[in-house]
Amino acid sequence: MNTKIENKLTPVRIIAFVFVALWLIVAMFPFIWTLWGSFKVQADFFSKADWANAIFGFHTEKQTGNFFTIDGYYGSWIQEEFWRAVINTSIVVFFTVLISLTFGTLGGYALARSTYRYAFWILMAGLIFRAMPHMTLVSGYLQPFFAWNVWGILPTTIIVLVAINQPFTLWMLHSFFLNIPKDLDESAMCDGCNRFQAFRYVIIPIMWPGVITTGLFSFLLAYNDFTVTSMLLSDENETMIPAIASFLGTVQEEGKVMYAVAAVVSATAPLFFLVMFFQRQIVSGLTAGAVKG
């Protein structure tokens, strides 16, 4: 009976429906518009006369003979060598996630199992570190990095991103490990394992759901970072996001804005698939800290 009432169309439901539909348009439209427009020429995507040009590709057909053009992609990936930035991003993201998770699982496990007061203080320090605007930290790196001659190379950026990532990773894995019953590893220790063996043979096999969720967020942080990568990498080691930012400075003249549009779509595409395949994990990760605390 209850479900029958819930399926009735009341005015409140209709308002809710309309409101959600409105939000969906606001959330999705910019992406669809830009994805579609990236296959057009600039005169269409930035058409003052008629926005319908961007949909039907009036100028695109005139200039290239087809409704679709991949000129923007060709220009950015090949001519402006965006592929280099893509490779750099892959390296940075891969190693940042790998190292963050390794450090984070070890630390998070210990924090979840320790009953001493300092574990609490470490978590509090993590919270404060999490709040630090990244730009304030970056301004502290530059001078020593120049002095030691480690500025501009990928390993420096990777280790900095790992560090900035650590507070969040620790918090998340700490709350994940709290959910794994203590009895599991303690009974292993009764059977004669030491702490490391218990971790290796009991915890590692069952920790993957939490690690994957945390890894997704580490991935996002490293992939989306602009502050650290733009300040700490030299031009030839540039990753995707600072590369897009520097496109804006250099390719403002006619026709080349589409290079930046194509690069933006290229940088968004992996995130799109990430959300598609890992939606459940992302949602559970976002709510992990919240629903419990």
Place this chain on the structure above:
Amino acid sequence: MKHSTFLLFTLPSLSVMFLFIAIPIVSVFIQSLHIEHKQVIIVSENCDPFGCETTTSVDTEASAKLKEKAPLGKFNGFKTYSNRMHFAFDEIGEAWNSSDSFIVFVKKIYNYPLYRALSFTLTYTFVVTPFVLFLGFLVALGVNNLPKLLKGPTIFASLLPMIVTPLVGSLILFWMVDGDGVIGATLQKIFNDNSLSLKASPVLTWVMLMVYGIWHLMPFSFIVFYAGLQTVPHETIEAATIDGASKFQRTRHVVIPHLMPLAIFITLILLMDNFRVFEPIISFRAEAHATSISWLIWNHLRESAYPLYNAAGATSMITIFCVGILLLPVLIRTWRDFNEKNKG
């Protein structure tokens, strides 16, 4: 867990945090107390039959030596904090004396970079945060009312604005509101004003940046609230319905109190994230009308030929101080909870 085992497990994690978060904060503070050496200038007088001429040149060797001796620069105390790039105490005193009304005074203060950046950052933080909370809650309520089949795709679409890189997301919006972009051109047509530009007006720039901020962060509050709604106890809702509570009353008196802890959590995260607003200012090229604190530090490090480490350091310390004030209520609360738990 034994102390030694704990240390072994946490050592990698603690050492990277110590090296790359704790030490840089200290180093930023030291930087802010120093100022770059002045170049050593040699004044030489060249005399020829037509008269004498003094020329000045930089003694590079002596300058380099000075730099080697004290690489941080000359000790400057807190003068960087009080100069016109930061708190501008002298200038404010003068402005106070020379302005006839409070509004003129405020306008004069607004010309100094730190106050400019602070006013935008704080406005942004305290406008975007409540909007995100409120709208996110509404969308969560709405989605909760949807048929099951539609929930998955809705959540997928909602996640995109948050997941996408801030720089990229704001660029996408920027191109749309551009004078030639779809929204910008349409607005020009509606108002029949070809010079209407969201970029040219300070007020519209602020609004645009805040709209971006709300668009970007709303999915976060929506998802958390939506998860919270699934945990509202069914019995309480039923009891309220039997007692004759309307849908609105049920939401107001049962659902909202239940979600309050979540709202506090979201507020905390939002405050932290909004306070470091930076990328949209780059994407929207909004620095003429709106600057944030993070942008100011970036500018100190980026714009001039030599990075202004002392200015960047001082601005960073001021930022850290502000973050501390923002976090203080939360820290005190957590501390109290922790103590109570340990007593009981």
